[in-house]
Amino acid sequence: MPTGAPNVVDKPWVDPSTRSRQRSNYSSLILQFALKDFKIRYTHSVLGYTWSVINPVIFFGLYYIVATNFLAVKIPKYPAFLLLSVVLWNFFFEGSSRGVGSLLGRADVLSKMVMPREVVVYSALLSAGLTFVINLLVLLLLLWATGTEMTSAALFFPFMLANLIALTLGVSLLLAPIYVRFHDIGYLWNIVLQVGFWMTPILYSELNVPERWRWIVWWNPVARILVDSRRCLVYGLYPGMRGFLLTTLYSVGILLIGVFVFRRLQAKVADYL
């Protein structure tokens, strides 16, 4: 048992609700939560972590067969095109669903222990990020196997990833505290994601979208990131600078809104958990 009488007199008065910020080792807490989450997810399965690869690979195969044979999609370098899109979309899908549900899902801890509540959102995203990293490795393998040439344009890809992460985090921080109060958000977000899958050029190219529907791609931030990622990674072309800046503005804007809303609502979260 550690010793030493407390010298409370010297310590400053604090508002207990600000206490969480002083006490935890932020980054290690996020990592711990994410790793435990990842571990628990595969705890009763024989194949374990392999599922995080099997899942996207199977869907990639399915989409590939449907798109090339049934829908007669003709896009150059389609395997790389499709796998990249599926991997990016999967991260957005998994990250945002986990992130939006994270506060409610961790109600057991959050209603009993004082800790920075955003930690739970970050770790949900990190846990989805672990799957994402594995999937990206599979993607690199496919790019290499199909002999896709990398150009200096590929250097833009990390920026696209940063945008995607900012966007996913922004959505999660924005919706997670609202979800605690209104469970409708869960159903709503589920629908948004399902509609989003078809309204985002994942299986098809943005060029397949008729002119008068193009605004859907234009205003959909995930679509913008997908289109530019394919340009720079699969086709070796630079993204348009204006478009790229606009995408960045978009993602960072949503992130800032998310941070703002989360800060405003987080104090009240425990009332509804």
Place this chain on the structure above:
Amino acid sequence: MVAVIEMENVYKTFQIPHEVHTTLAERVLSILRPMSYERLEALCGVSVTIEQGEFVGLIGRNGSGKSTLLKLMAGLLVPDSGTCRIRGTMCELLELGLGFNPELTVRENVALYASILGYPRSELDSRIEGAIGFADLERFKDVKLKSLSTGMHIRLGFATALQADSDILLLDEILAVGDGEFQEKCIGTFHDQKRRGKTIVLVSHDLTQVETFCDRVILFDQGKVVDSGPPRAIISHYQELLSGGRKKTGSTAG
């Protein structure tokens, strides 16, 4: 004496939505109506000061506001009005079970809580072992928590919180469980904590325990502090309150 917790004129109200839609039509129509809420006034104008080295018991009927007050002290809830302030480090152990994860092992759970409580990194391992040792669970260190009994869960939670070695300890109904041997151990620990100038706030329904341990008892009723003072006097006041309530219901029933 030096105050370590100060709460002044604290109000806390919960809004609980009414959910009485018996038919499908009602359910559909209820979307159009604004939701109606029950206002539950958990605390109305509570002022409490707790001083360093005190061992304070909070007693009262279910729903009298004592657990809410503890959560406000911990900073889990924010008051609607009034001020709360504390000084020194604090550790809370609220409600049974602590929110441990049943799918993780004993050691993993303690390690996770150690991170939340912010143990210093250099002492992390020794304190984790210390907590497991105090709870007498070395044998089950690498066993998933779900295979342990409820009593063991609570022992582990208490042991983990103790290892935080904070200036103030908030405890909600944790002593009622645990076998005789462990309770003995807890008593020893409390004396030790007291000697070292630590402050403990305890919510309990076990009046014998409250009388044995506490220097001061605060009695709550309907979200207000009714009485505060030495254990014996306050406990008998509480018993009067309880029997008074019983008489009333008895007379209406009879």
